[in-house]
Structure formats: C-alpha cells, structure tokens
Amino acid sequence: MIYPIVAYGNPILKKEADEINEGTALDEMIQNMFATMDNANGVGLAAPQINEGVRLFVIDSNLMLDEEDEEKGIRKAFINPIILDEYGDDYSFEEGCLSIPDVRAEITRPEKLTIEYFxxxxxxxxxxxxxxxxxxxxxxxxHLEGILFVDYLKGLKKRLLKSKLVDVSKGKVSTDYRMVYPLR
Known part of the structure; x- marks a missing residue:
C-alpha cells in the first residue's frame, strides 16, 4: 500500500515522535513505507510524513551515490533511533523533502555520525x-524530532521561501505522488 505523504504545515511534522514499544509488529508498515518512498522517488521517509507519530524511518542512500563513489549506500529501516554523536567536517548540500515539494536549500551538517537503532x-x-x-x-x-530542513534557514533565505511554503500547505504544487495538505 502506498501512503499519501503529509505536506508542510501539518502539525505532526513539528511534533516529536513517540518511541515504539519493543517487539511491535512493523513489517507491513515498513514495507509500505519503502513502497511509498520508492513511488515518490525519495531517498528517505519518516513515519511522521505518513501521519504516524512514531520513531521510525526508512532510507535508500544508494540513489544519492554515483558509481565512482567509494561510499556504499544502504537500504534499511531504523526503529527508535538515537544519534549518539555527529562529527567530522561540516559540509553543505542542497536538500529537499517529500513533504515540501519544489523547495530546496543548502543545509550544513557534520559528515559523520554514530547511531543506535533497532x-x-x-x-x-x-x-x-x-x-x-x-x-x-x-x-x-x-523528522522524528519535529525538525524540518527549512528550520535551519535564517533571515532572508527563510523569508524568501515563506510564500512557497504557504503554497505547499495549500496544495499549490504538482507532484507525481499523493499528498495530504493541511490548508486545502
């Protein structure tokens, strides 16, 4: 089953997600999240983006890599993840988000992390x-912490995107995947 993706402006995207009880059956939800992510040509999808306020996300970083990259991508689910440390050089990269179509921005993040997850x-x-x-x-x-990539933007950059973000929340965007808009 392919879930509709929640658009910018929905309160669930700004709320910290709840931990999942250990042993909860998640196979179907994870399979459906991968199908939803693939259908939208995404590289990651968090449960809040499908209107589920739980600590779960799936990724497929293979799509971000070129054949000559030394790094190997992964395709996996992360349940109740905790980032233990972020380190290395900070670098900028243009990010986008399935919940905020047609909006991209340079975001700076550390190059490495250590994470604990099920x-x-x-x-x-x-x-x-x-x-x-x-x-x-x-x-x-x-996403599990209620943070969107546009939250990292400051001043003029954020003000320039404001009307685009309002348009997304009203459904004034075109996507190849189903979305749920909070102001429609």
Missing part, C-alpha cells in the same frame, strides 16, 4: 555512517 527484527545496532548516507539519516532523524 532493525525490523528488533535487533539492536550501533553503527557509524558518513557522507550521503549520514546526511539522509540526519534529515530523516530530524
């Missing part, structure tokens, strides 16, 4: 990720 079988992992994979994880993790 996989879909409720096995606990602690891993280090870097480069594009770390960036996708940071972006999706922010």
């Amino acid at each position: 996989d879909e079988n409720w096995n606990l992992h602690e891993e280090e990720f870097s480069g594009m994979t770390a960036r996708v994880i940071q972006h999706e993790y922010d």
Whole structure:
C-alpha cells in the first residue's frame, strides 16, 4: 500500500515522535513505507510524513551515490533511533523533502555520525555512517524530532521561501505522488 505523504504545515511534522514499544509488529508498515518512498522517488521517509507519530524511518542512500563513489549506500529501516554523536567536517548540500515539494536549500551538517537503532527484527545496532548516507539519516532523524530542513534557514533565505511554503500547505504544487495538505 502506498501512503499519501503529509505536506508542510501539518502539525505532526513539528511534533516529536513517540518511541515504539519493543517487539511491535512493523513489517507491513515498513514495507509500505519503502513502497511509498520508492513511488515518490525519495531517498528517505519518516513515519511522521505518513501521519504516524512514531520513531521510525526508512532510507535508500544508494540513489544519492554515483558509481565512482567509494561510499556504499544502504537500504534499511531504523526503529527508535538515537544519534549518539555527529562529527567530522561540516559540509553543505542542497536538500529537499517529500513533504515540501519544489523547495530546496543548502543545509550544513557534520559528515559523520554514530547511531543506535533497532532493525525490523528488533535487533539492536550501533553503527557509524558518513557522507550521503549520514546526511539522509540526519534529515530523516530530524523528522522524528519535529525538525524540518527549512528550520535551519535564517533571515532572508527563510523569508524568501515563506510564500512557497504557504503554497505547499495549500496544495499549490504538482507532484507525481499523493499528498495530504493541511490548508486545502
């Protein structure tokens, strides 16, 4: 099943997500989240983006990498993740979001992170990720904290995007995937 994606302006996107009880059956939801992400040509999708206020996201960072990149991408689910540390050089990259179509901005993030999470079988992992994979994880993790990439913008950049963000919340955007708009 492909879920509709919640658009900018929906309060769930600004709320901290709730922890999931260990052992909860999530196979169907995870499969549907991957299908939804793939259908929208995304590289990540967090549960709040499908109107579920729980600490779960899926990513496929393979789509962010070129063949000559040394880094290997991953396709996996992260349940109840906790970023333990972010480190390395900060670098900027133009980010976008399925919940905020047609809006992109340069966002600066640390190049590496260590994260603890459960996989879909409720096995606990602690891993280090870097480069594009770390960036996708940071972006999706922010969704679980009620943070959107546009929240990092300041001053003039943020003011210039204001009308575009209002348009997104009203459904005045065109996407190839289904969305739910808060002001429509």
